[in-house]
Amino acid sequence: MAKVVITLTDVGRGLDVQCRVEPEEKDSERVQFVAAAVGYGLAGHVNQKIIDAIKNKGKTNVH
Numbered sequence: 001m002a003k004v005v006i007t008l009t010d011v012g013r014g015l016d017v018q019c020r021v022e023p024e025e026k027d028s029e030r031v032q033f034v035a036a037a038v039g040y041g042l043a044g045h046v047n048q049k050i051i052d053a054i055k056n057k058g059k060t061n062v063h
Contacts, residue, residue: 002027002035006046017050019043 002023009016021039023032 002031004035004039004042006042008050015050017043017047019046 002021005018005020005022007016007018007020009018019039019042021032021035023035027035
């Protein structure tokens with residue numbers, strides 16, 4: 001089972017956002033390929049959610 005891991009870290013002037021895939025040895029090439037595609041797609045989506053959250057600092061729902 002491949003995992004897509006998203007990490008958020010405070011850095012000097014903002015946030016560092018990383019989206020990476022952690023495949024397991026027993027994963028097929030197809031599972032690894034799909035997990036990588038999902039990871040790349042999530043990176044842009046997560047980035048936009050973070051921008052929205054920062055803009056709407058006082059609001060609790062950014063969906």
